[in-house]
Amino acid sequence: MKPIIEIKNVGKRYSIIGKKGGYVALRDVITENFLHPFKFIKSIFNKNGSETFWALRNFNLEVFKGEAIGIIGANGAGKSTLLKILSRITPPTEGEITIHGRIASLLEVGTGFHPELSGRENIYLNGAILGMTKQEIEKKFDAIVEFSGIGNFIDTPVKRYSTGMYVRLAFSIAAHIEPDILLVDEVLAVGDAEFQKKCLGKMEEVTGTAGRTILFVSHNMSAVEKLCPKSVLLSKGQLVMFDDTKKVIEHYLQNEYEKNIEGEKLFPLKEKDIIIKRFHTKQRNSKTTHLDCDSPFEVEIDFETLSDLTLFRIGIYVKNSMGDIMIRSFIADWKPELENIKKGNYKITLPFPEKLLTPGNYFIALNAGRFGIINYLAKHQIEKSITVGPSAHFNQAHPTENTGAKILIKNEWQIQTNELPH
Template sequence: MSRAIIKVENLSKRYRLGLKEKRSKTLAGQVGNIIKSPWENFQRLRKLSKFGEEDESVFWALKDINFEVKEGEVLGIIGKNGAGKSTLLKILSQITEPTSGKITLNGRVASLLEVGTGFHPELTGRENIYMNGTILGMTRREIDRKLDEIIDFSGIEKFVDTPVKFYSSGMKVRLGFSVAAHLEPEILIIDEVLAVGDYEFQQKCLGKMEDVSKNQGRTVLFVSHNMAAVQNLCSRGVLLTNGKLHFEGVTEKVLKSYIGGNSSTYFLNLENNHIKGEGNQKIILRTIKISGSLDEDIPVFPRKDVFVSLDVDFKEGFKNQGERIDIRIDNRLGQRLIWYSTKAENMLKLRTGKLTFKIPQCPLVPDEYVLTVFIHDGHDVANWYPQVMNFKVEEAAYFDSGMTIPNGQTSFIYPFELINTYK
């Protein structure tokens, strides 16, 4: 039985959020704020010193995290943005210290957390290999021995003697990953940096991580929003939710828990659930409903019509300046299957009310899927709701089980119809 190479016990990380600075229009008011500030800070510290008492400035990025990672294991760490994944990796990489708890690392750690971490922009790629390798714990002799292999893997041979400040973000990722991967650490920590690289390099990195874990017996911690990569690479996973360990187990069960595979709710009120998209908020999405009927709440079946209804509100009125609403349907591994856009429907006249995408003869096979909604006001992003809602296509009769995506094709445009119901 392999030993635990990483052990995390009751790990917590607390931050104190900066409060909005108090400003006064008069000199006397500003002096008064300066005099009161030390007293207010003292009061906050008093509250923090009392067990269980915290003010609004306290934020727990991680709270009582416990897990172990065995030698040679590839652990996937998943969760929504802000769940605490990057904070956890920074603590494990010893970049930041925990507020409480204990971590035990039995081996040398190499981490790649951000694009170009440890690079000096004025130095060439070759010089940065030596500097970054030294920072990560490699000796000069070790770097000399692996230099050609590092450069070849990174694929930037032509630019290796060019200052890094002229590199693209993808080139920095290539070089950074190559140095970290060839360090031969007992523990390799990878954050969501592979998303910057192109497809070919991503496949090369995934192959390298697989080789490091399976053939060399080293441990890999892998954070990614690419569920297909997590499923293919990781034997086990942990799911973080709001700084807490929500689920731990085999990868398939963790992924199912993350995407809400058991959810049967196909109606979502964004306002009641305090879901706010990214954008200028000039167009608001209020509710989402997915059903097998326009008038009834019935399950979604393959080869039957599907209706995706959006209750939208043009706060500043519809100006006919290129406004559009897109919906994207991904499978449970985060792979895009279908993308619909109102831009494809010339006769559409958007107003405040319900916009319904009718998908004739649903082309999806029985499985769990995730809906993403994108809203553009014609000039800028009005709202962007990634993976906002889960839904399931139910099992149907054996000979009526839906269509499959053609081999080698990851997404396609399927005929759809738009229906407006005005208030």
């Protein structure tokens, strides 16, 4: 069988000037300067003096009809660059791409729609760009509007839409126009949980029943795992791994993520009056991001305050893979006197009981600041990704079932019975 997408040795070089030119989100600048300070400096002063770097390099991949492939990797890894090249928004600097089929892409919010046109007009425009006839679009029109939930706003120019409405409509069009290949980038990050579920359901339907091909970029590991049997791991523009999604996620969470935190010297992080020195999860006395559900674990933070501070707070949020905050805990909840903290070095540890989080992927976000005055981490979101493994007392019989449960209890059922003899 011939692949539907063939990517051979593809590379994309960007100029750093472009990066600074306002096109790139603040987050990119932070990621680049902060997570890769040396790479950034090195690439500025490279041998021939040109201020360029490779956002994607030596990338090879063959995708077959009906496959759903996840693309994962840290911020700035090159995921969106890859999808932009495939959807011809930007040409590759080198390499070759062959595509046999009609592509619909759903990239960052803002691409693909004409802001002055109404939702209705954009549906026709998008359909036409994808080579559909007016009749074909007309046939799908009601289904598109209905799925999007845009209702009466369909005749309003899309520039008046909220981000959520925009994404809903864009997703609905892309999913209904029956492309051979659907490229989806991070869409699920926007929109409410209900709509995210609907999108996932729709994508499953698209690959499952219609045999269409999907490339799906997301930071939401459980969504990738659910939708894509295989995934690509990108790191700094290079393909690190292409394998079963479970293996790829495991590798990413164990290695790549750790690299950003420690290998690339995120810590010590100095921000105004404070230096964050370490931040990690530990279980049975060793540092790990793969936690056993049935044992307690702890979060450890080492920091230094550079002067005496008032209204000080430091703590964490535990978020599920959808980004919902499950737990919030600050040191001042426990020791209010530490709101007035003295200059010095501190190591703080927060113990978590066993069997608290249901098996799955979570983020532990660090937060430090002075209440109402400053958030030290406003510019650098520090989120540690953790995986909670299966429990011996939770849905053992069907571990891959999506139970919908958000927290765990000990499940110590007391049973009284008066069993009758057979």
